[in-house]
Amino acid sequence: MLSTKSLINLKGTYVLPLMLVFLLSSGCSVTKVVPEGEALFWGYDVAVKGEKDSSKRSADLETELSQTIQPDPNASILGLRPKLAIYNAFYTEKEKGLKHWIMTTIGEPPVLFSELDTGSVSQVMRNRLHNRGYFNNTVGSTAEVKNKKATVSWTAKVGEPYRLRKIEYTLNDSLQVHRDIQRTKNESLLQPGEPYDLSTMSAERVRIDGTLKNAGYYFFSPELLIYSADTTVGDRQVDVLLRVKNAAAARALQPFKMDDIFIFANYSVGDSLATNDTIDFRGYHYIPNENYVRAKHLLRGVFLEQDSLYTREEHLLTTKRLNAFPAYKFVNIEYEVDTTKSDALDAFIYLTPSLKKSLRAEAQMVNKSNGFAGPGINISFQNKNAFKGSELLNVELSGTFESYVGGRGSGDVPEGVEQEGNPNLTSYEISAKASLTIPRILSPFKIRNLRTEFAPQTRIGAGFSFLNRVGFFQMNSYSATYGYNYRPTQTLTLDVTPINLQYVRLSNTSDSFTTLLEKNPYLRRSFENQFIIGSIYQLTYSTQIYEDRTHQFFDRVTLDLSGNLINGIQSLGGSPSPTEDFPRTIAGNRFSQYVLLDNDFRHYLNIGKESQLVTRLVTGAGYAYGNATTLPYVKQFSVGGPNSIRAFRARSIGPGTFTPEDPNDSFSFFDQVGDIRLVGNVEYRFPIVGFFKGAVFLDAGNIWTFREEFKEDGTPARPGSVFNSSNFLNELAIGTGFGLRVDVEFFVLRFDFGIPVRNPSMPEGERNVFNKFNGSFGGDNGMVLNIAIGYPF
Structure with a gap:
């Protein structure tokens, strides 16, 4: 129980629901509804004693034998049994009503010791051990009942397992199927000296069947193969004979x-x-x-x-x-x-x-990584066979109306700059885009049909968007792409976009925003009208398709190049070398030249049936050169927000230790972007009740610039923003927190509560801010609530 003194020290109304969850999880007594003379099946352990077992399989055997125990005890989380506690708290003998619904739907009745047949379980364990080569084994159990809680211990004693001495195929060479089986013997899963294992013998039948299926034997099946085992040869050895059933139909024994x-x-x-x-x-x-x-x-x-x-x-x-x-x-x-x-x-x-054509309209709530959120509408048209080649044509029209809810706020503008428009940074965007996905490679060169289970694709896209940031600027963006998607294996995907064109045009800037650009040359160059002409290469490796694996990996590497080809062409044409004041242009507009490399690595450690420990490391760097001195604004990195460092709002961290002149300045989020990104996350996910999931997390990261930037008067534009390899760890923002997720398989609604731990924008010696946490959702030291769709990574 929490003391009264502890409750007084905690602030904020969020304490009450947390206390309720805690009390429900603890329960007055987990044995509250256990009948007299009964006991709650509290837990169990399984031990395999095999001092003379040279195969060293005790740990694997204990795991396997544990899976045979039925029923399972009540579900527990960190030693607590919340579903049982809810059952006890809402227990009623009535068969209807709210309490009955909560008790039976969310709660879980106690699993009684009398429901466990230890004798039957022990027999199943003996059979499992026999199948693993321990023909002489003993399994016993003991039960301890204390305070109406029963704990059962199973002990299995095994010796040296029987091992394979000889594997022979009893076959009739006059039939081709027997000769084809004999030819597979070198690939056999059964090897002399290995322990006798029934599961391996079953897998060997499946292997032979698979080999024959690829040799024309359409009607063959694993059940046509049978084993004979001779355990009388002595010295704990087994001779195994494999043959085809005499009753096998003739058509099963011939290739087609x-x-x-x-x-x-x-x-x-x-x-x-x-x-x-x-x-x-x-x-x-x-x-x-x-x-x-x-x-x-x-x-x-x-x-x-x-x-x-x-x-x-x-x-x-x-x-x-x-x-x-x-x-x-x-x-x-x-x-x-x-x-x-x-x-x-x-x-x-x-x-x-499929249904060839479809038209869909949907209303949505937009929550962007840059901190803007608001309602939107999307209308899409699909044609799944646009040109009689199963081409997927997708046309989308969308509009959003957003306000900036995730940044530093909407405080006063810089001194000497007149505020115009809505102080809440209202924005609306209208966009149209079309894409054509072709399930084959379109190329000027003839390419042979690739023998992969995933069809290679050609993707062609074009789009236009109009963005009006009220009181600041309007921006028109045009884009066109041509690329390929190729998945040679289940785990590897390659996206190649050799043509990636984008033109960004800024217009109708307000006086206040123009003044801001004039005071910050770096920001001005980021927002210049410019072309992005280049290529994007992306390689993705993922083992998440193997759901039964304990360790799953995901890694996505992205290489983004721009301006190199067009710059080279102009160099060959004799154009003057570009300078900061006189860059090379296309149709009177500068084109960007940069290289950007980004990597997103994740590791998923599956613990039990539903719990998971996820770690992620995101690294990225972009460098402008040649015809450009800054990355385009749309290509620069930012951190903070629901998919990054959740204790800080979007675009509110960095670069480095840089702090805006006024942290509440509505212009500050424009400045908080950089050339280098480093973000690390650790998150433990666990089930709570039903489709409610929980999480605790730790996030860290920051952004930096490659170059020092200067204002027109020669002073640094963003002091502390440059990356320093000897000091960058001291400049990481750190946050922790907990989350609640509503996971109904096809839809995940996420609530993450971020708590700041370390703030690099504070003076050195004052950056550890966790001890100043005020327990509320307000102020610089308050909690940040992130509401989003889907898991963060």
Whole structure:
């Protein structure tokens, strides 16, 4: 229990709900509703004693045996049992009403010791150990009941496991299938000297079946292989014999070739399968015609070939590639033995079209990383088969109305600058963009069809946006891109955008904003009308598709280049070398020249079924050179906000130790960008109740500049902003906090409460601000509430 004195020292109304959660989690007594003579199944442990076991598998065996215990004790978090506490707190014998609903829906009834059959569990454990080669094992359990809580300990005693001595295939060489099985022996999962393991023997059957499936044996299955084990050879050894069942059907023991391949390109359930209006194209029977997707485009996703052996590999590759076509929602492939050739299969590929065109309108709440938030509307049109090649055409029109809610605030403007417009930095944006995704590579050079399960894509895009930052400026942005997406494996994705064009034009600047730009040459150059002409290369590695792995990794590396090609062309054309005052231009506007490298690395440690420890390190650096002395404003880094350092508002940190002349200045967020970024996050995620999830986190980071910037009078524009390799760790902003997430699988609503720990903008010696935390949501030392959609990383 929290003392009264502790409660008095805490400030803010948020204490009350936290106390309620704490009290519910603790409960007056977890055994409150446990009947007399019963006990709560409180916990268990499993120990495997194998002093003479040379395989050293005790830890793995303990984990495996623990999974056999049913039922599980009540769910616990950090030693607490919140669901059981809720059940106890709202316990009622009524079968309706709010208390009954909370008790049965959110709460969890006590798991009683009488529900646990220790004898049956021990027998299951003995069977598991037998399957792992411990033919002579003993399993026993003891129970301790104290204060109506029962704890059970299981102890398994094992010796040296039986090991494989010899593996033989009892086969008839007169049949081709036996010869094909024999040829796979060198790849066998069963090796002499290894412990006998039933799961490995089952996996060996699956391996052989997979090999045969890729050699034409369409009707073969793992169940046709059986083992005989001889444990009488002595010295804890086993001889294993593998053979094909005598009752196996003849067609299961012969390879099949592909004969006719029929493609129903516009199939619906219930359609008659008449083959009139068939087009014979490159050996395929294309039905009914090319009014939907043209055959030449569709066949890039078909890898079954006439007169070739049937293989599962080609079947799966075809299925996955056709499923990647936006024009289709279902893909099904069936096989039948040819009516005239007993060793041939006819393939029937049924493709069910998706809804071709769709129009969607949605209202949304925009919450941007730059601190602007507000309502918006988005209207999108999709055509999933725009040019009869399963091309996905997407056209979007959007409008947002936002106010700046995440920065330093809306205080007074700098001295001598007249404030115009809305002091809350109201903004609205209207944009239109179109993209075309083509499920194949479009290139001036002929490229062979890549044999990957993920279809390579060509992406073409164009867009326009108009941004009106009321009281400051208006900005028109034009963009065009041409790129490729290629995923050679499940874990690796390559995005190449060789053409990335962008033109940014600033207009209708207010007097106050113009004065700000005049006083800050660096900021002025960042906002100049300019072209971005370059390429973007992105490599992503992710193992998150393997959901059963304890360790999952994600790493995205982005290389952004601009201006090099056009600068080189102008150099070859004899243009004068660019200077800060006389840069090279296109149509009278400067073009940017820079290199930017960014890396986002994440590690996910899965703890139990739902808990997870996530770490992230984001590093980035951009350097302007040649025709530019600063990065374009849209390319510069900023930190703070819901996906960065959550104890500080968006764009309110750095660069370095720089502090705006007035921290509440509504102009300050323009200044708080840089060339270098370093952000680290650690977050522990855990379940609470139902779809409510919790998190505690620690964030750190900052931004810096490469160069010192000067005002027109020669004084530093942003003192303390330059990166210093010997001192940057002392300039990190640090924040901690906790979060509540509503996770309903397809949608996550996130509430993160950030608490500042270290503020680099404070004078040295005063940067540790955690001891000044006031427990409220106000002031420089208060808590920051981040509301966002989705997890932060």
